[in-house]
Amino acid sequence: ARCSHSTRPTGWRWCCFMERPLTLTRGSSWAHCSYCHRGATGPWPLTFQLTTRSAMTSKGPEEEHPSVTLFRQYLRIRTVQPKPDYGAAVAFFEERARQLGLGCQKVEVAPGYVVTVLTWPGTNPALSSILLNSHTDVVPVFKEHWSHDPFEAFKDSEGYIYARGAQDMKCVSIQYLEAVRRLKVEGHRFPRTIHMTFVPDEEVGGHQGMELFVQRPEFHALRAGFALDEGIANPTDAFTVFYSERSPWWVRVTSTGRPGHGSLFIEDTAAEKLHKVVSSILAFREKEWQRLQSNPHLKEGAVTSVNLTKLEGGVAYNVVPATMSASFDFRVAPDVDFKAFEEQLQSWCQAAGEGVTLEFAQKWMHPQVTPTDDSNPWWAAFSRVCKDMNLSLEPEIMPAATDSRFIRAVGVPALGFSPLNRTPVLLHDHDERLHEAVFLRGVDIYTRLLPALASVPALPSES
Numbered sequence: 001a002r003c004s005h006s007t008r009p010t011g012w013r014w015c016c017f018m019e020r021p022l023t024l025t026r027g028s029s030w031a032h033c034s035y036c037h038r039g040a041t042g043p044w045p046l047t048f049q050l051t052t053r054s055a056m057t058s059k060g061p062e063e064e065h066p067s068v069t070l071f072r073q074y075l076r077i078r079t080v081q082p083k084p085d086y087g088a089a090v091a092f093f094e095e096r097a098r099q100l101g102l103g104c105q106k107v108e109v110a111p112g113y114v115v116t117v118l119t120w121p122g123t124n125p126a127l128s129s130i131l132l133n134s135h136t137d138v139v140p141v142f143k144e145h146w147s148h149d150p151f152e153a154f155k156d157s158e159g160y161i162y163a164r165g166a167q168d169m170k171c172v173s174i175q176y177l178e179a180v181r182r183l184k185v186e187g188h189r190f191p192r193t194i195h196m197t198f199v200p201d202e203e204v205g206g207h208q209g210m211e212l213f214v215q216r217p218e219f220h221a222l223r224a225g226f227a228l229d230e231g232i233a234n235p236t237d238a239f240t241v242f243y244s245e246r247s248p249w250w251v252r253v254t255s256t257g258r259p260g261h262g263s264l265f266i267e268d269t270a271a272e273k274l275h276k277v278v279s280s281i282l283a284f285r286e287k288e289w290q291r292l293q294s295n296p297h298l299k300e301g302a303v304t305s306v307n308l309t310k311l312e313g314g315v316a317y318n319v320v321p322a323t324m325s326a327s328f329d330f331r332v333a334p335d336v337d338f339k340a341f342e343e344q345l346q347s348w349c350q351a352a353g354e355g356v357t358l359e360f361a362q363k364w365m366h367p368q369v370t371p372t373d374d375s376n377p378w379w380a381a382f383s384r385v386c387k388d389m390n391l392s393l394e395p396e397i398m399p400a401a402t403d404s405r406f407i408r409a410v411g412v413p414a415l416g417f418s419p420l421n422r423t424p425v426l427l428h429d430h431d432e433r434l435h436e437a438v439f440l441r442g443v444d445i446y447t448r449l450l451p452a453l454a455s456v457p458a459l460p461s462e463s
């Protein structure tokens with residue numbers, strides 16, 4: 001198929017599809033690749049000077065790279081918590097499967113919660129598969145703080161696409177799909193099967209999504225040997241890759257005490273005792289923060305974080321309440337002694353006085369680490385591709401929680417990787433956005449990663 005793109009500025013001179021420079025006459029109003037006849041989508045490496053950036057921007061849909069158009073279509077599906085339109089997302093992926101000639105399986109893990117699995121079979125069914133996971137839900141928005149409608153996928157004159165999910169993580173879903181499409185169109189086959197899973201519910205904990213899915217026979221039937229899941233953008237030239245995660249502990253401390261008239265010095269109030277616990281926990285927070293600040297080798301994910309996220313209690317100004325509570329979002333570093341840490345929490349409650357208890361709304365107890373040395377053949381393949389592509393990697397512990405924790409907990413090694421560099425970290429933030437050239441470069445990266453991962457020779461356990 002000849003590309004229908006027209007009137008490219010001469011700055012566009014790299015074919016993302018073939019990863020080759022274009023043979024393009026200077027001043028030509030046409031820029032199509034002489035190898036694949038598709039529109040040019042470069043240049044890369046980006047110099048990110050204003051002139052280059054505006055030269056890369058496509059003005060109208062007829063000029064836009066088809067992968068970008070697909071990305072923007074997906075961004076317009078309102079899979080926003082707390083009431084995501086999962087039906088529309090599932091239909092979208094079914095249509096992708098049809099268009100790409102991939103197998104498509106729908107697994108309803110809870111009523112209304114469907115995991116969609118798209119499968120590209122490998123040539124050697126004896127080998128374990130590659131799992132490319134992405135979640136379909138996105139977090140809510142504060143619309144009034146956005147420069148553009150967060151569900152319109154507006155693209156500005158520089159090429160930034162504004163949308164909830166642009167970074168977290170609708171980009172990755174489409175990058176997987178587009179990389180697979182390219183490889184299929186080029187006629188490749190690989191020994192290992194590639195499964196793409198599109199899962200619901202991640203942003204509220206994954207309990208109706210990946211947590212259930214990994215326990216099902218349909219998951220075991222995928223025979224995943226290795227998984228990729230989401231990472232976080234990196235504002236520098238480097239790419240961050242996550243080999244482990246902190247464990248979310250959501251803790252509610254409830255304090256009970258003597259009630260009474262608001263004008264009196266009541267003894268043993270719920271508020272005083274809650275205040276003590278809050279102080280202990282916030283002092284711990286400060287200590288961890290200082291530890292992070294004072295050691296340049298420590299990254300955010302290596303220390304334990306905590307935030308006070310809710311305070312509840314009380315009915316009137318002049319009534320001392322008998323109960324008050326404080327909720328905390330702890331993210332516990334993987335090297336922490338979990339038992340000792342829980343005892344610490346309990347002792348802070350006890351030290352505050354009688355009638356102070358804690359309960360867990362979330363308590364992940366199974367942190368796993370995916371090795372990042374060449375003893376891990378998946379890491380060897382992943383890092384080799386990055387080296388060959390001249391991408392510098394920054395291996396880290398994920399500060400937040402993703403579905404990777406469920407995947408690793410059932411024994412499947414996983415890396416958290418969103419191929420987004422030179423991008424401000426805007427996940428869950430106002431004006432979440434992604435540059436189209438960064439998005440397209442991510443497709444290139446998966447186009448190199450997937451052949452390598454899906455061709456990892458049989459492991460000792462597989463022969």
Ligand code: MET
Nearest residue numbers: 202203204205248400401
């Ligand atoms: C702890 S549930 C996970 C929800 C979200 N991904 C987060 O890290 O906060």
Ligand SMILES: [Zn+2]
Nearest residue numbers: 135168169230
């Ligand atoms: Zn995410």
Ligand SMILES: [Zn+2]
Nearest residue numbers: 168203427428
């Ligand atoms: Zn998120």
